[in-house]
Amino acid sequence: MSGIRVLVRLARVSSLRPVVVMPCRFKYTQHQGVKGIRNRKSFFEAQMQAGQRADDHDEEETLLSGDLTDVRFLDDRAYDEVAGGAMRITRDIATSQQVLILQPYVKWAAKRQPTLTDVRPDDQLAEASALVHSLPNWQVAKALKVPLESLEKKTLFGSGKLAELKALVTDLRQERHLTCLFVSKGTLSFAQKRFLEAEFRLPVMDRYSVVIQILRLHATSAEARLQVAMAELPYIWAQAKDASVTQTRRQGYALTDLQKEILRTRERKLRAELDRVRRQRQLLRQKRKQQNYPIVAVVGCTNAGKTSLIKALTVEDALQPRNQLFATLDVTAHAGCLPCNLEVIYMDTVGFMSDLPTGLFECFVATLEDAMLADVIIHVQDLSHPCHVAQRNHVEATLRSLAFNMSGGDSTASQLPPIINVYNKCDLIPMKGQKTSKTDHHISARTQMGLDTLLVDVEQQILVATGRKKLKMRVPNGGQEMAWLYKNAAVVETMADEKNPEWLMMQVVITQRTLDQFKRQFC
Structure with a gap:
C-alpha cells in the first residue's frame, strides 16, 4: 500500500508540473555532456522562431499604423543575468548605492588620448560625479583623482596606490556603507575589472556601464528601449572575448552555448526592430520632403x-x-x-x-x-x-x-x-x-x-x-494668385501698390519649383 501511495503522489506532482518552464539561470558544466545543452538550446530556438513568425505576420500592420511591435522580449531574465555579470547593472535602480569614484589620468600629456588632451582631471572627475548624481538614490561616498603612468596596465593601479585605495575602501565601508566602485574610464578590460573586484571585493563599473544604467532609466518609449538594448550588446561581447578560457573557469565568468545563443537571438530581433524603426523614419522624412x-x-x-x-x-x-x-x-x-x-x-x-x-x-x-x-x-x-x-x-x-x-x-x-x-x-x-x-x-x-x-x-x-529665394511679386488684390501664394509659399510682407490700389506687392519666400508652377498657372 505504501508503494501505491508513493506512485499516486508522484503522479499528482507530475500532473501539476507546468508544460513550459524557461529557466532563469543557464549554467552547465562539461561533465554533464553536450546532449542536455542541445536539447534546451533547440527548445529555446523553437520558442524564439515561433515568436519571430508572429512578429513577421504583424510587420505589415505595424508599418501601416506607424507603431512599434511589442518589445516584451526585452524583459528577459536570462539575458539580464548575462548583462548583469558583464556590466554589473540591474533593472532595479531603486536600491540605494554609495559609490566611490576613482578618476584615473595619465600624468604625462604626451601619453594621453588625443580626445582628452584638453580635458583636465578635475573636470573629468566633476563629470563622473554628475553621472552618478543622475541616478536616483545613488550618492557619491568619495571622489578622488588617481595619477597613473598608463591606463592599459592589467592591474590599472600600482602596488603602492592599490594598498592605499584598499585602506580607503575599508574606511568607507564602515563610515558610508560603500557598495560600489566607479572607475571613470571609458571601458575597463575583462582582466582589469576582475582584478579590481577581487582586490576590493566590490562591484566595479566603468563609464560605459554607468551610462547604460542612465539610458535604461530614461528610455521610456519603445524606440529608445530598443536602441539602449542594442547598445548593451557590443560591451557584453567585448567582455566575453577579452576573457581567456583559463580566466573564465577560474574566475567564474562564462558564456555557455545557450547564453551565446540568447545574445545572438536578441541581437537579430533588435536589428530587425531597428530596421523597422529606420523604415518608419524614412517614411516620415519622405512625407516632410513632400510637404x-x-x-x-x-x-x-x-x-x-x-x-x-x-x-x-x-x-x-x-x-x-x-x-x-x-x-x-x-x-x-x-x-x-x-x-x-x-x-x-x-x-x-x-x-x-x-x-x-x-x-x-x-x-x-x-x-x-x-x-x-x-x-x-x-x-x-x-x-x-x-x-x-x-x-x-x-x-x-x-x-x-x-x-x-x-x-x-x-x-x-x-x-x-x-x-x-x-x-x-x-x-x-x-x-x-x-x-x-x-x-x-x-x-x-x-x-x-x-x-x-x-x-x-x-x-x-x-x-x-533649400534653394529658396526672397522675391517681390505684384498680384491682384484678393485674387486667386494671392490665395495661391499664401498656400504654397511663405509670405513675408504685403503692401498696397502705390500706383494702383487694386494690386498688391507681396514679398514671398519661394522655391524655384513652386515659382515655375505659379508661372504655368497664372502667367
Whole structure:
C-alpha cells in the first residue's frame, strides 16, 4: 500500500508540473555532456522562431499604423543575468548605492588620448560625479583623482596606490556603507575589472556601464528601449572575448552555448526592430520632403541645452527641459517659424559625451539619421562648461564619423550639412575676455538672449541650403494668385501698390519649383 501511495503522489506532482518552464539561470558544466545543452538550446530556438513568425505576420500592420511591435522580449531574465555579470547593472535602480569614484589620468600629456588632451582631471572627475548624481538614490561616498603612468596596465593601479585605495575602501565601508566602485574610464578590460573586484571585493563599473544604467532609466518609449538594448550588446561581447578560457573557469565568468545563443537571438530581433524603426523614419522624412518642410537638427553634448533652445525657438509649452544627463533619448520633431514666416521643423537629438566609444552612439543611428540628413545643423555648446572646446571637437568628430559610416565609406558623399555654432548659457559667465566670432552665436535659452540674430542666421542658411529665394511679386488684390501664394509659399510682407490700389506687392519666400508652377498657372 505504501508503494501505491508513493506512485499516486508522484503522479499528482507530475500532473501539476507546468508544460513550459524557461529557466532563469543557464549554467552547465562539461561533465554533464553536450546532449542536455542541445536539447534546451533547440527548445529555446523553437520558442524564439515561433515568436519571430508572429512578429513577421504583424510587420505589415505595424508599418501601416506607424507603431512599434511589442518589445516584451526585452524583459528577459536570462539575458539580464548575462548583462548583469558583464556590466554589473540591474533593472532595479531603486536600491540605494554609495559609490566611490576613482578618476584615473595619465600624468604625462604626451601619453594621453588625443580626445582628452584638453580635458583636465578635475573636470573629468566633476563629470563622473554628475553621472552618478543622475541616478536616483545613488550618492557619491568619495571622489578622488588617481595619477597613473598608463591606463592599459592589467592591474590599472600600482602596488603602492592599490594598498592605499584598499585602506580607503575599508574606511568607507564602515563610515558610508560603500557598495560600489566607479572607475571613470571609458571601458575597463575583462582582466582589469576582475582584478579590481577581487582586490576590493566590490562591484566595479566603468563609464560605459554607468551610462547604460542612465539610458535604461530614461528610455521610456519603445524606440529608445530598443536602441539602449542594442547598445548593451557590443560591451557584453567585448567582455566575453577579452576573457581567456583559463580566466573564465577560474574566475567564474562564462558564456555557455545557450547564453551565446540568447545574445545572438536578441541581437537579430533588435536589428530587425531597428530596421523597422529606420523604415518608419524614412517614411516620415519622405512625407516632410513632400510637404517641403526645411529641417533644422539640434545637436550637442548632453545637458548643453538643446531642448531648452528648441522650446525658446518654437514657444512650445509641452516641452519640459530637464537638468539631467541624457534626458533626451528620442529624436522628436517640433514646428517653428523663421522671421520670414517660413515654417521649419527642429529635430531634438540624443546628446553626446566624451570618453565613450563611438559604437555606443552608432546604436542610435536610426534616429541620428534625421540629424545627418537635415538641411542645417545647430551645434549647441555649453559655454559655462570648462571643457566646452574639447566637447565641441568631440561632437564634430563623432558627426564626421557617423556621416562617413552612413555613406558606406565614401568620403565624397559624407559631406555634413552647414553647421551653426551656438554657445548657450552665456548668462552664467562674464562675457569679458571671451573670444567672439561673427559666425558664432552667444545666447541664453533661459533668458532668450541672442535668439533674434540666431534666427536670422538660420533663415539665411535655410534659404541657401533649400534653394529658396526672397522675391517681390505684384498680384491682384484678393485674387486667386494671392490665395495661391499664401498656400504654397511663405509670405513675408504685403503692401498696397502705390500706383494702383487694386494690386498688391507681396514679398514671398519661394522655391524655384513652386515659382515655375505659379508661372504655368497664372502667367
